[in-house]
Each structure stands twice: as C-alpha cells, then as structure tokens.
Amino acid sequence: MTARIVMQPxxxxxxxxxxxxxxxxxxxxSSDLVLLGIPTRGxxxxxxxxxxxxxxxxxxxxxxxxxxxxxYRDDLARNVxxxxxxxxxxxxxxxxxxxxLVDDVLYSGRTIRAALDAINDIGxxxxxxxxxxxxxxxxxxxxxxxxxxxxxPTSTSERINVRLSEIDDTDEVAIA
Amino acid sequence: MSxxxxxxxxxxxxxLTRDAAIEILDVxxxxxxxxxxxxxxxxxxxxxxxxxxFFEDSTRTRISFEAAAKxxxxxxxxxxxxxxxxxxxxxxxxxxxxxxxxxxxxxxxxHGSSGAPRVLAQSGWIDASVxxxxxxxxxxxxxxxxxxxxxxxxxxxxxxxGKDLDGVSVTIVGDVLHSRVARSNAWLxxxxxxSVTFVAPATLLPVGIGSWPVSVDYDxxxxxxxxxxxxxxxxxxxERMHAAFFPTAREYSREWGLDDERxxxxxxxxxxxxxxxxxxxxxxxxxAADSPQSTVLEQVANGVSIRMAVLYLLLSGGAT
Numbered sequence: 362m363t364a365r366i367v368m369q370p371x372x373x374x375x376x377x378x379x380x381x382x383x384x385x386x387x388x389x390x391s392s393d394l395v396l397l398g399i400p401t402r403g404x405x406x407x408x409x410x411x412x413x414x415x416x417x418x419x420x421x422x423x424x425x426x427x428x429x430x431x432x433y434r435d436d437l438a439r440n441v442x443x444x445x446x447x448x449x450x451x452x453x454x455x456x457x458x459x460x461x462l463v464d465d466v467l468y469s470g471r472t473i474r475a476a477l478d479a480i481n482d483i484g485x486x487x488x489x490x491x492x493x494x495x496x497x498x499x500x501x502x503x504x505x506x507x508x509x510x511x512x513x514p515t516s517t518s519e520r521i522n523v524r525l526s527e528i529d530d531t532d533e534v535a536i537a
Numbered sequence: 538m539s540x541x542x543x544x545x546x547x548x549x550x551x552x553l554t555r556d557a558a559i560e561i562l563d564v565x566x567x568x569x570x571x572x573x574x575x576x577x578x579x580x581x582x583x584x585x586x587x588x589x590x591f592f593e594d595s596t597r598t599r600i601s602f603e604a605a606a607k608x609x610x611x612x613x614x615x616x617x618x619x620x621x622x623x624x625x626x627x628x629x630x631x632x633x634x635x636x637x638x639x640x641x642x643x644x645x646x647x648h649g650s651s652g653a654p655r656v657l658a659q660s661g662w663i664d665a666s667v668x669x670x671x672x673x674x675x676x677x678x679x680x681x682x683x684x685x686x687x688x689x690x691x692x693x694x695x696x697x698x699g700k701d702l703d704g705v706s707v708t709i710v711g712d713v714l715h716s717r718v719a720r721s722n723a724w725l726x727x728x729x730x731x732s733v734t735f736v737a738p739a740t741l742l743p744v745g746i747g748s749w750p751v752s753v754d755y756d757x758x759x760x761x762x763x764x765x766x767x768x769x770x771x772x773x774x775x776e777r778m779h780a781a782f783f784p785t786a787r788e789y790s791r792e793w794g795l796d797d798e799r800x801x802x803x804x805x806x807x808x809x810x811x812x813x814x815x816x817x818x819x820x821x822x823x824x825a826a827d828s829p830q831s832t833v834l835e836q837v838a839n840g841v842s843i844r845m846a847v848l849y850l851l852l853s854g855g856a857t
Contacts, residue, residue, distance in 0.1 A: 429567065432579040432609075432849075442854030444560060445567045447698070482576040 364522070368511060368534035373494070373525075376510030377406065380492050381413040383508050387490070388459050391421030395455055395486070397428040399464045399476055400446035405527045406494055407463040424451035428462070428483075433475035448479075455484040461508075465523040467493035470504035495534055497521055546658045546667040547847055549676040550725035555701065558729060562686050563698050564846035565839070571608060572841065579845075582611035585642040585852050589615040590632070591670070592623065592648045597813055597837055598670050598680070602645045605844035611852070614639070629653065630662050637663040643852055644668070651675035651717075666851040674715050674777070680812055681721035683843040685729055687832050688767055690839070691808055703730035708760050710736040710793060711771030711820050714743050715778070718812045719771055723751050736760045738793065740782040757793050761802050768803060769810040770795050770821045790819050797824040808832050 368376070388394055391414055398407030404427045411425040431437075431445040462476050473491060480489060492508035497515040515521065515536065522535045550558070571577055587606040591599055599615065606613045616632075618624060623632060629648075636644060643666040646654050651673030658667040671677040688705060689697045707726055713719045713735050726733050733751040735742065746753060754760045761768070773789065783789045790796070795809065800822070803809070809821075809831045817823050826833060 432581040437581055437853045438584075440854055442850055445564060447567060448570055478580065482578065483574060 364535040364537040366533050366535050367513060368495075370526075370532035373510070373532050373534065376494060377409055378413055380508040380510060381410050381417060384410070384461055384490070384492065385414065385417060387507065391418045391423050393458045393487070394421070394423045395451060395453070395458045395460045396423060396425045397450075397455075397460055397462055397476075397480075398425070399462060399472060400427055400429050401528065402465040402523055402525055403427075403463045405525045406465060406492075407461075410461075410463060410492070424453055426451045428476055428479055430472055430475035430479050433478045435471060435475065450483055455480065455486045457485070457487050459488045459490065460486040461490045461492055463492045465494050465525075466521050467491070467496045467504075467506050467509075468499055468521075470500045470502035473504050474502050494523060495521055545851065546654075546669075547678055547851065548654050548658060548667065548669045550678045550681050550721045550728070551676070553678070553725065553728060555728050555730075558682070558685070558725060559699065559701060561682055561843065561846050561850065562689060564850060565682075565686055565842040566698055568608075568845040568849070569839070569842040571845075572838070578608055578610060580610045581849055582606070582609040582852055585611040586640055587611045587613050587643045587645065587848065587852075588636050588639075588641040588665075589613065589670075590636070590644055590646045591616065592618040592646075592653075593671065595647055595671070597840065598647065598677075601837070601840040602668075602670060602679075602844050602848075604841050605848055608841070609845055609848055611642075611848070614641070629657065630660070633657055633660070633662040637665065641665045643848060645670050647671045649673055668847060668851065671717055673717065674720075675717050676721045677717040677812075678721050678725070679840065679844055679847060680718050681725040682847070683836055683840040684718075684722055684769070684810060684812070685725055686839050686843055687810065687836050688731075688808065690835075691832065692766075701729045702726060705731040705767065706734070706763070706765045707731050707767040707769060708734045708736055708754075708763075708765040709769045709771065710757060710760070710795070712741050712773050712782075713737045713746075713771065714741045714782070715774040716771045722769070723749055727751070734760060734763075734765070736793070738783055738789075757795075757799065758802075761799055764804050765807060767808045767810060768795065769812075770815075770825075772812065772814065773816055773820055786819055794818075794820050794822065795825045796822045800825045800828060800830070803830070805830070810836060813837065 396407040398404030427449045429446045429448045490507040493506045494510040496509045520537045526532045645668045647670040654669040727750040736754045
C-alpha cells in the first residue's frame with residue numbers, strides 16, 4: 362500500500378498556529394498555562410506550540426514539559442514491555458494550573474486516559490485540556506479533544522504516520 | 538521494546554549485555570523521578586505478586602526490594618527463613634512450590650548457597666521470574682547495577698541516560714574472596730567499559746582470579762596513588778570467615794582500610810563507595826564514610842530505583 366500525504370509542512374504549521382490561538386482564547390490569555398507533551402512526538406508538538414504562543418504573547422510565561430504515560434497504560438500485561446520515556450514537569454508544577462496535554466494522534470483515547478491518571482499522581486490542575494494534531498476517530502473511551510489540528514476519518518486497518526523534522530527528516534502526516 | 542524481554546530472570550550480571558544493562562539503568566532514571574513526587578507510586582504492576590524469599594539476613598536489600606515492588610503497586614509477601622517453615626527443615630523445592638500455589642509472579646531470593654537462584658529458575662518448580670538478591674559468594678546483580686547507576690549519576694548528572702562507564706577506573710578493595718558484590722561488579726562494570734582493579738591481601742583473593750577481566754594489586758597506597766575515579770570498599774564478612782585470613786582487625790585496617798589520611802590522598806573528585814553494612818573503623822573510617830565523596834546513602838536510595846526498573850522490565854509485558 363502506498364502512503365498518501367495528508368498534511369504538508371505548511372499545513373502542520375497552520376494547524377499548530379490555530380491551536381495556539383484557540384488555547385489562548387479558551388484560557389483567556391496565557392496565564393498559568395502548562396503544556397505537557399506525551400512522548401515522543403507530543404513533546405515536540407508541545408514545544409512548537411509554546412514557541413508560537415511566545416510570538417503571539419511575548420513573556421507569556423507558558424511552561425512546557427513531558428508526561429510519560431507508559432506506567433499507567435492498561436495494556437502493559439498484554440504487549441511487549443515498553444521502555445518508558447522521561448517525564449519532565451516544569452518547575453512551577455501543575456497545581457491550580459491549566460494543563461494542556463499535547464499528542465500527535467488521538468485514536469482509541471486510551472493513552473489520554475493513562476495521561477489523566479499520570480497527572481493525578483503529580484498534582485491537581487485547575488483544568489486539563491487536550492490538543493491533538495490529528496484526530497482519526499475510533500474512540501474506545503468517552504474522551505474528546507479540545508483542540509484538533511485535523512480531523513481525519515480513517516479505517517482501523519490504516520496507519521497514520523506523523524513525522525516531525527526535529528527527529529524525522531521531514532514534516533508530514535501520511536496515511537498508509 | 539525491551540532487551541530483557543524473553544529473559545524471565547535476573548540471576549547474574551555476567552549474562553547481561555551492554556545494551557540490556559544500559560536499558561535497566563535508563564529505566565531506573567525514570568523510576569528515580571517518581572521518588573521525588575508527592576505520590577510515590579506507579580500502577581504498572583497492579584495485581585502482580587512479588588515474594589521476597591530471604592534465607593539470609595538483610596536490611597537494605599530486603600526493604601529496598603519491598604519498597605520497589607510497592608511503588609509499582611505490586612502485592613508483596615516477605616518470607617525470611619527465621620520464623621518460616623524453612624527453619625523446620627522445609628526444602629527449597631517445597632517452599633517454592635508453596636509460593637507457586639499462592640500465585641507468585643516473581644520471587645526475589647537471597648540464599649547462602651551460591652547458585653540457589655539458578656536452581657529455582659531452572660527447576661520448573663515454579664513458573665515465576667526469579668531475581669537474585671545475593672547468593673552465597675556468587676553474585677548480587679542488583680547491587681552492581683545500583684553501583685553502576687550511582688557512578689553514572691555522579692559522573693554525568695542529568696545527562697546520564699544512554700551513557701556507559703567507558704574509561705572509568707574503579708578500584709575495589711577488601712574481602713573479594715567472600716564478596717558477591719565484587720563479582721557482580723567485576724562483570725557489569727567491565728561490560729559497561731570501566732576498568733576494574735581489585736586490591737586485597739592475597740588470602741582474600743579467590744583462586745583463578747587471573748582469568749577475570751580485572752587487574753590485581755596488593756597495596757592500597759599504590760592503588761590510591763593511581764588516582765582511581767571510584768574507590769569501592771568491601772565489607773569484611775566475619776560471618777563467612779571460618780579461617781584466619783589476616784592476623785588482626787587492627788592490622789587489616791592499617792594495611793587495607795580507608796582511613797582519613799588515605800582519603801586525603803584520594804583525588805577530590807573520586808567517589809568513595811561501600812555496599813553496606815559498614816564496619817566503621819575496620820575497612821572504612823567514619824570520616825571517609827561521612828565525607829562528601831561518599832555515596833553510601835545515594836547507593837541505598839538508587840537501589841530502590843534500580844529494583845523498580847528490574848521488576849518492571851521482568852514483570853510487565855508479554856503474556857506469560
């Protein structure tokens with residue numbers, strides 16, 4: 362099966378810029394915002410969104426971190442052992458903050474459920490929001506994203522590949 | 538994807554590859570972060586049962602494994618030989634079959650006989666992961682892993698992940714003959730690229746040491762003059778000494794003990810390590826044990842992270 366490119370570099374940048382504006386709008390500014398990316402590519406996306414927020418509202422004080430959810434997954438006993446990635450919580454913590462979880466693809470919703478549990482063990486944010494570059498449907502849990510880059514109807518047999526230039530050689534979203 | 542997948546046990550550091558060892562150390566980095574949080578618990582091993590089976594006395598290893606298993610939300614059952622049917626003469630086979638009947642997913646075993654964990658792992662008496670927590674004078678793999686972790690953390694700090702111990706010189710001093718810690722460290726540290734030197738009286742070195750991947754020195758002062766990055770003092774194991782290995786404790790201390798004067802000759806950046814429990818005044822002076830160069834308490838704290846990593850990598854994943 363050949364891969365079909367559904368988002369070009371410019372599409373990704375536009376989507377992230379729109380998401381950034383939507384985050385500022387819903388939060389009524391940039392105060393107390395903590396962006397937590399879910400490894401691997403969610404962390405990169407969170408950093409990009411933070412950079413865009415910084416250009417929209419300089420000195421906004423938005424903090425960025427990484428939230429690894431490996432240990433909270435519900436399929437640990439079913440799949441091969443996963444090696445966890447680092448969790449980095451910004452110095453200010455999450456208590457009383459607005460946490461925006463950032464992931465590349467929203468699919469079953471199970472990763473996000475694990476992320477909600479993981480946040481629970483770190484502190485008590487005032488709000489938790491969810492941003493995803495791609496929402497491909499097929500939810501298995503009552504979870505939805507607040508900010509979506511692109512809604513992409515898929516079949517479960519298809520694969521979505523998000524590539525980001527920081528770790529891959531290019532910026533694209535492909536469907537195969 | 539884990540490189541420990543498929544190996545259900547941790548019996549020795551001799552059969553650990555460099556990649557598998559580094560993976561354990563890296564996962565331990567993540568586990569260490571958990572102990573700084575408000576909720577020091579992860580749900581990863583919920584519903585798993587870990588049995589600590591201790592045929593020999595232990596403080597730090599037993600509570601360390603217990604804390605590690607509990608922080609991963611496993612259920613922990615601790616059995617010590619004293620106060621169990623083992624003291625009535627029950628065999629290892631019967632004890633392990635009892636544990637199998639209870640539904641143990643992992644058995645952490647410490648035993649006075651070298652090779653007991655391997656017997657348990659290969660016997661077929663119990664279908665659980667076996668973790669060697671010290672067997673006789675053979676191996677103590679998690680101690681070596683936590684020592685390597687401690688060295689890496691002191692040398693590389695926050696940038697430790699993925700690194701090995703290439704070029705690090707480690708001098709291990711004392712009762713090598715009876716020390717499972719020295720053996721496990723010799724294999725693991727050389728696998729990770731460090732160079733290891735043993736310093737001990739000839740009576741406390743095992744026969745056949747020439748075939749080990751280490752160099753041997755008999756003089757602590759010349760070993761300190763070589764400016765090692767790490768000086769690891771071993772405990773004099775009086776409980777295993779059934780012969781005269783050195784004339785008197787005072788003489789041992791004078792020749793092979795780390796006293797304040799020798800500490801002063803050690804480079805300021807060198808680490809002083811001791812697996813504990815320490816015989817203060819015998820192999821290590823109080824001044825050396827409590828100096829800023831000493832990592833004794835860090836080793837204990839890191840032990841929990843290492844054991845969490847080992848239990849996680851052995852017990853999560855794969856339908857067993």
